[in-house]
Amino acid sequence: MxxxxxxxxxxxxxxxxxxxxxxxxxxxxxxxxxxDTSPISKVIYTPNNSSYSSVLESSIQNLRFSEPTTPKPLxxxxxxxxxxxxxxxHCSRKHGFQIRIRSGGHDFEGxxxxxxxxxxxxxxxxxxxxxxxxxxxxxxIQSGAILGEFYYGIAQKSRTLAFPAxxxxxxxxxxxxxxxxxxxxxxxxxxxVDNIIDALFIDVNGRILDRESMGEDLFWAIxxxxxxxxxxxxxxxxxxxxxxxxxxxxxxxxTLEQNAxxxxxxxxxxxxxxxxxxxxAVTMRRVNSSQDGKRTILASFSSFFLGGIDELIPLMQERxxxxxxxxxxxxxxxxxxxxxxxxQIQNKSLDILLDRSYKTTLNGPSFKTKSDYVKKPIPETALxxxxxxxxxxxxxxxxxxxxxYGGKMDEITESATPxxxxxxxxxxxxxxxxxxxxxxxxxxRYITWIRKLYSFMNSFVSKSPRQAYINYRDNDIGVNxxxxxxxxxxxxxGRKYFKNNFDKLVQVKTIIDPENFFKHEQSIPPLLS
Numbered sequence: 265m266x267x268x269x270x271x272x273x274x275x276x277x278x279x280x281x282x283x284x285x286x287x288x289x290x291x292x293x294x295x296x297x298x299x300d301t302s303p304i305s306k307v308i309y310t311p312n313n314s315s316y317s318s319v320l321e322s323s324i325q326n327l328r329f330s331e332p333t334t335p336k337p338l339x340x341x342x343x344x345x346x347x348x349x350x351x352x353x354h355c356s357r358k359h360g361f362q363i364r365i366r367s368g369g370h371d372f373e374g375x376x377x378x379x380x381x382x383x384x385x386x387x388x389x390x391x392x393x394x395x396x397x398x399x400x401x402x403x404x405i406q407s408g409a410i411l412g413e414f415y416y417g418i419a420q421k422s423r424t425l426a427f428p429a430x431x432x433x434x435x436x437x438x439x440x441x442x443x444x445x446x447x448x449x450x451x452x453x454x455x456x457v458d459n460i461i462d463a464l465f466i467d468v469n470g471r472i473l474d475r476e477s478m479g480e481d482l483f484w485a486i487x488x489x490x491x492x493x494x495x496x497x498x499x500x501x502x503x504x505x506x507x508x509x510x511x512x513x514x515x516x517x518x519t520l521e522q523n524a525x526x527x528x529x530x531x532x533x534x535x536x537x538x539x540x541x542x543x544x545a546v547t548m549r550r551v552n553s554s555q556d557g558k559r560t561i562l563a564s565f566s567s568f569f570l571g572g573i574d575e576l577i578p579l580m581q582e583r584x585x586x587x588x589x590x591x592x593x594x595x596x597x598x599x600x601x602x603x604x605x606x607x608q609i610q611n612k613s614l615d616i617l618l619d620r621s622y623k624t625t626l627n628g629p630s631f632k633t634k635s636d637y638v639k640k641p642i643p644e645t646a647l648x649x650x651x652x653x654x655x656x657x658x659x660x661x662x663x664x665x666x667x668x669y670g671g672k673m674d675e676i677t678e679s680a681t682p683x684x685x686x687x688x689x690x691x692x693x694x695x696x697x698x699x700x701x702x703x704x705x706x707x708x709r710y711i712t713w714i715r716k717l718y719s720f721m722n723s724f725v726s727k728s729p730r731q732a733y734i735n736y737r738d739n740d741i742g743v744n745x746x747x748x749x750x751x752x753x754x755x756x757x758g759r760k761y762f763k764n765n766f767d768k769l770v771q772v773k774t775i776i777d778p779e780n781f782f783k784h785e786q787s788i789p790p791l792l793s
Contacts, residue, residue: 285359285382286310286338292355293341304348307390309340316340319387320377323369323620325434327701328630329378337364337377337385344390349496350470352386357468357781364784365496367407368436368620372633372737375492375784376439388438389620391498396421401504402461403427407438407497412617418504419600419614426507426599428453431606433617441500442491443735444683448543448568448602451671453505457487457681458672462501465494468781472498485772485788488683490734490761493769493788494776507599512576513606514594516587517564519553524563525647527586531565531666532641534584536690540671541570542579547665550654561651568602628661628698632711634718635736636693636725637685638666646724653720658697658713665694684763685731693725694736715740734761743785754789761786 293304309316319340324330338361343349356363362383366376377385388408394417395404405414412433418425428449429440445456453459462475463486475483486497518524528546535544544567553560565587569576573594580589597605604610609622616622623629642650654662669689678684685692697714699707718740722730732741742757744750751770758766766788773780774790783789 289339289355289359289361289384292358293351296351296354302345302348304341304343304351307342307344307348309342310338311336320385323366323387323389323434323436324374324377325368325370326372326374326631328632328704328707329374330701331704334374335378335380335383337379337383339384340387341384342387342390346466346472346498349386349466349498352384353466353468353470353496353781356384362784363782365438365492366436367438368410368434368440370432370435371439371491372631372735373739373785375737375786379784386496388436388496393499396504398422398425398504401425401506402501403504404499404501405437406499407436407441409437410620411435411437411440412619415600415603416614416617423598423600424507424509425504427456427502427504428459429456431603433603433607433609434620434622437500438497439491440735442486442489442497444488444681444733445735446667448606449505449507449570451538451540451543451668451673452570454672454676455488455681455683456502457683458676459503459505460487460500461503463487464498464500465496466498467495468777468779481768481772482776485682485769485776488681488734489765489769489772489788490682490786492784493773493782495782508570509598510572510596511599511602512569512571512573512594512596513567513602514576514589515564515566516589516593517562519551519560519562520651521553521560523586524548524561525644525651527565528563528647528666529641529644530584530586531668532638532690535666535668536670538583538668538670539579543568544668545665547663548650548654549663550659559655561654566606568606572596628696629701630704630707631696631698632707632714633694633696633736634714634738634740635695635733636718636721637689637731638691638693638725639688640724641690642724649720650717653713653717656713658709661698662714662717663694663696663698665696667692667694678763679765679768682762682765682769683734684765685733689726692733693721695721729759729763731763732757732760737786739785744783744787744789751789751791754787757786758788 309319341352362379364385366387391406391408393406396417398421429445430447465473546565548563551562609616668691674687676686678686697710699710741760744753769788773788778790780790
């Protein structure tokens, strides 16, 4: 028998076996769910279904993971009832499939919808209700809702209530809350997870648990321990926070010829000490200069302030006079309008917040992101070396962002939630390099560039461990072998995300999911794995 014929027969045998396995799984779902009034068959998509591709691609936010060679799920389930999720868990355990849980599809490494072993996707797009209780200043939000839907719901009830979360409105609640979640109000009110007061959770055995029945350790773990490790959070109860009717925003940009290097250097000493009513960030990128088309670096200083212009100007003149802020640089607006402003959709109506398909320009269609935390100001000479790297060919669409810490973040202990990056951090760094989908064939070049920049930054950022933000997931810092999580492997990346909280997360995992059913390349392992 020729090697080619043997290969064909082996491939055919595998395909038949896989198809039979898939059919057994589908039969299991139907059998498990046969008594329910809402048939699960209506929310199941296989590759033979005409809607399969559109459902799969509907919330892939990083087109680096939308290639023909990207592994695809055997089945996608878009549950409408908790029983659909319970059936998915039961049958996946029985037939040996991994589950990937997707709410908004913004996992930076695609882990909510890509796996290298046979897997299904449970897409929570139909679990998206938002219930705002403005009188008691609380809300219940299901994990499949996006931030925009949550914010829109708040704005319909009040212009002086808000929630401390991010500005990218298409981000899914489930993954975002699972990793911590910061935004314009985090120096005033802490992270999203610091304002969660209850949750509904399905464990590996299909039990539906709330805060009281799950216990405080598991409730602690799901608020910042990363998605996809412990079970599936159906919904979250949160505290809403108060904001004034009027807030102020500004964005001032300076080139190197306009003293940008010294301004960025000075910002490092000022920003984390600003009042907690203020959010401050600076982004750096390469642009073409107005001087003979030469290239330069543009530093854009952005701020959000809980108050009016007349309060902000004297504050900035006292704390950061070098920036030269004047009244004309500032705009007063409501909190909900500031979300549109920083999300770069300020010319749209509020209804844009309900558009899950809207593609923002905050990253390229395809991108790679890394993160760091800074505890001592970076010298001017090092900033100049960073600029030189932004001039390199593969950095055309690269952006580096500094986000000031301090304020409320200094007051919350490292162990209050799994998110440990609290006091002692001047700011967080976000590095992103983006490219068009048609350039995915050259993605290795762009990824190599950002890895070299990250390596260069080692001397200027946190150490032992070098810390990273779980919601800016980065497989470069360590992964489990095809999801077969081991404690030794996981501790490498786990301490970077969670510091000393990692071991407690392992203990919780060991109790709630000892057989390690919920797993992926960066999931928390049980102790004995």
